[in-house]
Amino acid sequence: GAIWSHEHGPRGGDEINIIEAGTNYGWPDITYGINYSGTPITDDTHREGMAQPLHYWDPSIAPSGMAFYTGEDFPDWQGDLFVGALKMQKLVRLELDDRSIVEEEDLIASLNKRIRAVAMGNDGHLWLLTDSADGEVLRLVPPSP
DSSP states (O other), X not given: OXXXXXXXXXXXXXXXXXXXXXXXXXXTXXXXXXXXXXXXXXXXXXXXXXOOOSEEXXXXXXXXXXEEOOOSSOGGGTTOEEEEETTTTEEEEEEEETTEEEEEEEESGGGOOOEEEEEEOTTXXXXXXXXXXTOXXXXXXXXXX
């Protein structure tokens, strides 16, 4: 029932947040990123009354699509959060313990393709869309025994 969000920040500062009414997430008063020109946005990453992100990336991965895994083919991934990365050209698996991220794993980086969209399919598989002129729709399946 929670609203999970990812935020594509400037050079660093990409975030995962759980959106809650009345919460101040701090932008641009606090951030882990800098302007694209290299100048600081602020020197502050924390301030009283402002929420910290659940997770952040620095350097930026340029997050794109995001989905929770609810399939059965990868039992160890049940309930994990998957985020596509445009800049870093990978799929990121975030292992969760309730509302905490306890592990981060990079997947399919060897494809060297920007991951634009991530979705949990009705068929129980995780589906990805690459971002290029010859883009592809990919379905994650377990390796054959």
